Amino acid sequence: xxxxxxxxxxxxxxxxxxxxxxxxxxxxxxxxxxxxxxxxxxxxxxxxxxxxxxxxxxxxxxxxxxxxxxxxxxxxxxxxxxxxxxxxxxxxxxxxxxxxxxxxxxxxxxxxxxxxxxxxxxxxxxxxxxxxxxxxxxxxxxxxxxxxxxxxxxxxxxxxxxxxxxxxxxxx
Numbered sequence: 732x733x734x735x736x737x738x739x740x741x742x743x744x745x746x747x748x749x750x751x752x753x754x755x756x757x758x759x760x761x762x763x764x765x766x767x768x769x770x771x772x773x774x775x776x777x778x779x780x781x782x783x784x785x786x787x788x789x790x791x792x793x794x795x796x797x798x799x800x801x802x803x804x805x806x807x808x809x810x811x812x813x814x815x816x817x818x819x820x821x822x823x824x825x826x827x828x829x830x831x832x833x834x835x836x837x838x839x840x841x842x843x844x845x846x847x848x849x850x851x852x853x854x855x856x857x858x859x860x861x862x863x864x865x866x867x868x869x870x871x872x873x874x875x876x877x878x879x880x881x882x883x884x885x886x887x888x889x890x891x892x893x894x895x896x897x898x899x900x901x902x903x
Contacts, residue, residue, distance in 0.1 A: 835885040836878045836902040839869065839892065846896030853895050857888055875902070 768776075779790060842850050847869065854876060855865045868874055876899070877888065885901045892899040 834879045834903065835882055837876045837880070837885050837888050838900050838902050839872045839874055839876050840898045840900055841872055842869065842892075842898065843896035849895040850892065850897045853891055853897075857891075 779787060782790075839850075839854075851862070851865050851869050854860065854869055855862065857877060858865065858868075860868065868876065877885075880888075882901070889899045889901060
């Protein structure tokens with residue numbers, strides 16, 4: 732621990748001294764002085780000032796509407812950058828094309844009430860749901876269990892559900 736009073740260059744502040752007053756500009760413009768407006772702008776300003784207040788109030792929204800950039804269309808980010816391994820951009824595009832061609836949904840149509848617990852356990856193995864969520868999902872049957880998977884994976888899930896007493900179908 733070192734105190735300020737032991738430093739050789741420290742000079743204590745005079746307790747009776749008043750704080751320094753600095754002169755600040757009325758406003759600070761980081762870009763420096765601006766050039767004067769053109770004649771066209773001055774004429775527009777005079778025309779706007781001559782308008783009645785009701786019409787002047789409509790200028791702001793009308794200008795905003797005219798100068799607003801065009802609306803961007805929403806892009807689907809489904810399946811982009813979600814993979815665990817980092818591949819190249821070209822590889823992700825080919826994967827997307829494959830996924831579009833072979834994307835299937837697995838739907839649980841019905842199940843044997845005696846095999847409900849086995850079906851809930853099986854649903855938990857191929858989804859990342861907890862016990863409660865999986866139970867609620869199974870009880871809502873008919874319900875889509877998994878979306879956007881390959882045909883082979885969908886057939887595997889359907890076979891597993893049939894083995895434990897459920898009826899599932901592949902959609903799309």
